Amino acid sequence: MNSKTMVYILKRIGLAVLTVWVVITVTFFIMHAVPGGPFMGEKAISAAAQASLEAKYGLDKPLMQQYFTYLRDVVTRFDFGPSLKQRGRMVIDIISDGMKTSAKLGVIAALVAAAIGIVLDAVAALRRNKLIDKFIMVLTTAFVSMPSFIMGSLLLVLFAIRLAVLPANGAAQNGLILPIVTLALYPMAYITRLTRSSMLDVLGQDYIRTAKAKGVSGVKIIFGHALKNSLIPVITYFGPMLAYIVTGSLVVEQIFAVPGIGRAFVSSITNRDYPMVMGTTIVLAVLIVVMNLISDIMYKIVDPRINLE
């Protein structure tokens, strides 16, 4: 690793830290700009009760003081304060509870997407311009044009209602299969398209021609020589893929009633549980920013020729 790469990595980390700070700040001030405060909409409470509630949650202090307290708590202790609607629970506990299910869902979906996407790409490259290649391209084009909530609802109708082979409820046995498929289809199609174009690029290189001239078989060329190099762009997709899975899981968990962080986030928005909204936004945002950071740095290390500036 030369010093230029080092400088790039340091700059990139700086940007990530700045981004996280912006997310926390923006989230804080947006949520505090809502008129009426977090206790509006509940049954009428007396002024004294309102005042004591505000004192309890520190809402009577000046806004800037609240901000610095919040920032300090979040950065040093991952403390997002107590939830307003689920009395007696801390936001971070709700998040880590939901995260267990959501992480399982997301990680499996990502692995499935990567594995099948790469296989499909290899098959398409091996049978280039044949029927199966065209079929794969049409299918993946259709998948990338379909919003996740529509995909999820259609799968739900088909497999859980019409055929009744899989449960519609995400909390049931095998309940995560449909949500995983829903989340995996888009990244899978995207990876196939991404690697297909880089695969075509790699197949035009001299060393592939040499291998062909030596009489190496097509399968061996694809899997032994071309695939590894055509996968480099996939590294850059790790960050966006995570972002997609996170936002996708918001609706997918809603559709299949998966008890994960996405559903908790959406219901906290409808319930106006502000500390919960802030906490979840910040946690998910940090996750995405860190993943983007990792994939950018890995890309730079794997292929130092690439200039990302």
Next chain:
Amino acid sequence: MSKKFSMHVDVDAFLPATDEEKEYMVQMRPSSTFFKDGVKRLLKNHIATLSLIIIVLITLSSIFIPMIWPYSYDSMLGVRPGKPVDASYNNLAPFTYGKTELKRIDNGESVFPHVFGTDSSGRDYFIRVVYGTRISLAVGFFASIIVLVIGLTVGSIAGYCGGRVDLIIMRIVDIIYSLPDMLMVILLASVLKVTLGPALEGTALEKIGSNIISLFIVFGVLYWVSMSRLIRGQILSLREQEYVLASRAAGARGGWVIRKHLLPNCISVVIISTALQIPSAIFTESYLSFLGLGVNAPMPSLGSLASDSLNGLTSYPYRLVIPAVVISLIVLSLNLFGDGLRDAFDPKLRT
């Protein structure tokens, strides 16, 4: 050298041209402009042409069908003033009729069919889908225009001014670019939904609805960054061209150079990325509608129709399938058309 060098002028070279030679110089076809070339390439691309036809058909029908359709998107057919609600109009299957309509048919009157049936409140579903398509297309189009205007302005200023201005603008762009956009969109939309409603009361904007306005604000705040990056890159390379130097030497000011020389030269990039922005805006709108942060009820959008259909999914799956198919068709054809546009007008952009 076969010919011997001579100082004598070759008289043959100055003879008038014969008719045959003149024929050779005649232009065989009219000269083609950049735009004509692009259109020709675009029309050769069958997939892009087909997508364009589909988009035009969907757009035209979403504009004109509501004008001639006998039902409106928000009238509940079972509700008549002064009478109890006629529940027979709710949840009609396609091509079936409510009680009073059946009576009228028995009397020999003709009643316009409910092609897709009605929804749970007795509203004609076909016109709701058409209207939802209109809303989704309009939101996608105007959101892209907003992104275009902001991105174009900021990007060209950053690219042309360079130096410290460029540095500051680009750092801001970097940060907004690395924000997780969807999370921020949800956050902004959920807060704007609460705050904008009272603020808009009584103004002309109230009719559009606070949610759509907040959607536009969200797009204006977050999505201009990639457009401005693109424009800036173009301007940076264009402003080093000799004709810009010549114009400046002749005393042209910054705004003039940007408007007259730089922007026209990156117009194809601008059009292409705007075209590709529309489907992503439609995507975002439908996503937000699905989460209940989209258009205000009773106005439908394709996302909110899909979302509403989840309640009666077991009995009426077609209510989900119809908007799902329409939205996928729109996004798919817009994407394919955008790709075709890119290939036809700017092969360099191809990735």
